[in-house]
Every structure is written in structure tokens, then in C-alpha cells.
Amino acid sequence: MMTEADLREGIVRLSKSLFDRGFSVGSAGNVSVRLADGLLITPTNSCLGFLEAARITKLDREGRHVAGDPPSKEVFLHRAFYDTRPQAGAVVHLHSTYATALSCLTDIDPDDCIPPLTPYVVMRVGTVKLLPYFRPGDARSGDLIRALKGAFAAVLLANHGPVVTGTDLGAAVYAAEELEETAKLLLLLRSCPTRRLTPAQVDELRTVFGAATPGSA
Ligand SMILES: O=C(CO)COP(=O)(O)O
Numbered sequence: 001m002m003t004e005a006d007l008r009e010g011i012v013r014l015s016k017s018l019f020d021r022g023f024s025v026g027s028a029g030n031v032s033v034r035l036a037d038g039l040l041i042t043p044t045n046s047c048l049g050f051l052e053a054a055r056i057t058k059l060d061r062e063g064r065h066v067a068g069d070p071p072s073k074e075v076f077l078h079r080a081f082y083d084t085r086p087q088a089g090a091v092v093h094l095h096s097t098y099a100t101a102l103s104c105l106t107d108i109d110p111d112d113c114i115p116p117l118t119p120y121v122v123m124r125v126g127t128v129k130l131l132p133y134f135r136p137g138d139a140r141s142g143d144l145i146r147a148l149k150g151a152f153a154a155v156l157l158a159n160h161g162p163v164v165t166g167t168d169l170g171a172a173v174y175a176a177e178e179l180e181e182t183a184k185l186l187l188l189l190r191s192c193p194t195r196r197l198t199p200a201q202v203d204e205l206r207t208v209f210g211a212a213t214p215g216s217a
Pocket residue numbers: 027028029030042043044045046071072073074093136137
């Protein structure tokens with residue numbers, strides 16, 4: 001069983017890993033984990049590369065500030081996922097370059113904006129819904145996630161970036177990385193005739209690996 005101290009250290013370590021590899025820049029992005037009595041989330045305006053475990057924000061189950069610095073202004077995105085997906089143990093929001101580029105295109109399918117190009121995006125991420133643009137910190141984006149009733153493990157915020165869940169922080173980070181790499185492939189292949197996995201191939205992955213699909217983590 002991980003202690004709160006372990007989870008704080010995990011947020012510091014994996015957030016730095018994301019930052020060091022260019023998945024976040026400046027003070028963009030935020031990371032949280034679910035606790036039995038609330039959640040831990042990165043403080044607002046913090047850089048994912050330079051977090052301090054003791055300053056990570058703790059909120060209680062009602063969202064009240066219990067410890068650490070003031071929370072990310074996107075905390076409602078994270079709480080919307082925790083409240084609607086019991087299997088979600090962690091949430092990662094990034095402005096990673098290729099996923100954000102994809103989120104700005106006018107011709108992507110809002111119900112399947114990261115189509116099944118490779119097995120791992122099916123296994124780690126599942127179907128991704130595109131949500132309409134609201135400014136960062138506007139609670140209406142949280143309402144849109146709640147309206148999905150937990151059916152998606154990940155969403156793409158239009159002209160902004162991805163919000164990805166996993167059963168624990170490691171799984172959420174892997175899924176965010178897989179989403180970003182698939183967005184990169186989609187953009188690299190944009191002008192090429194491209195083979196996608198067939199529905200039967202997607203179903204096989206879901207059967208064999210219990211892949212991340214709508215309705216699972
Ligand atoms: O990604 C961000 C806004 O969308 C960063 O916001 P915070 O610094 O408040 O976490």
C-alpha cells in the first residue's frame with residue numbers, strides 16, 4: 001500500500017520525467033492522484049520539472065484545501081474524472097505538442113479523435129473524445145467531462161491539450177505518452193493513405209489485453 005508520502009514522491013518523479021522529455025514546458029500541465037480521503041494535485045503555476053513533494057496540494061473529498069500550495073486551476077477537470085470513473089486513480093493534463101496540434105484541427109472526428117493506428121494506443125488509451133474549447137480554468141470543461149459519465153479514459157480539450165486517466169499514476173503517464181506519440185504519427189501520416197486497425201483487430205486487443213476502452217481504465 002502506497003503512503004501519501006510515496007504518492008507525493010511519485011508525482012515529483014514522474015512529472016519531472018514528463019518535463020525532461022519535453023511532454024510539458026514552462027508551467028503547463030498538471031498531475032493528480034486519488035487518495036482515500038481526497039486527492040493530491042500539482043500547485044497552480046508550478047513547473048512539472050521542479051516540484052517539491054511537501055508543496056504538492058492536498059484537497060479533501062469535498063475539494064477543500066487541506067495542505068500544500070494553492071491547487072491547479074484545472075482541478076475541476078481532475079475531480080470530474082474521479083467522480084465519474086471509479087477506476088481512475090490518477091489524472092495527467094498536458095499541452096504536449098502533437099496532441100495539442102491535433103486538438104486545433106477542424107476536421108478531426110470529435111467522437112474518436114485519436115483513431116486506432118497502433119495496438120498500444122488501443123491498449124493504453126482507448127477511444128478519445130474531443131471537447132469544445134473553454135479558457136483554462138473555466139469549470140465548464142469539468143461539466144463536459146462529467147456529462148460523459150465515465151465512458152472515456154481520456155479527452156482532448158480543443159485548442160488546449162489532452163486530459164488522461166489511469167488506474168494509477170504510472171498508467172496515466174504511460175497513456176498520456178502513448179496518446180502524444182499517436183498524435184505525432186497521425187500528423188506525420190496526414191497526407192499519406194493510411195491503414196488503421198480494423199474493428200475486429202481492436203476487439204481482439206480488448207479481449208486479450210483488457211484494453212483501455214470506454215467503460216474501463
Ligand atoms: O495547464 C494549465 C492550464 O490549463 C496549467 O494550469 P495550472 O498551473 O493552474 O495547473
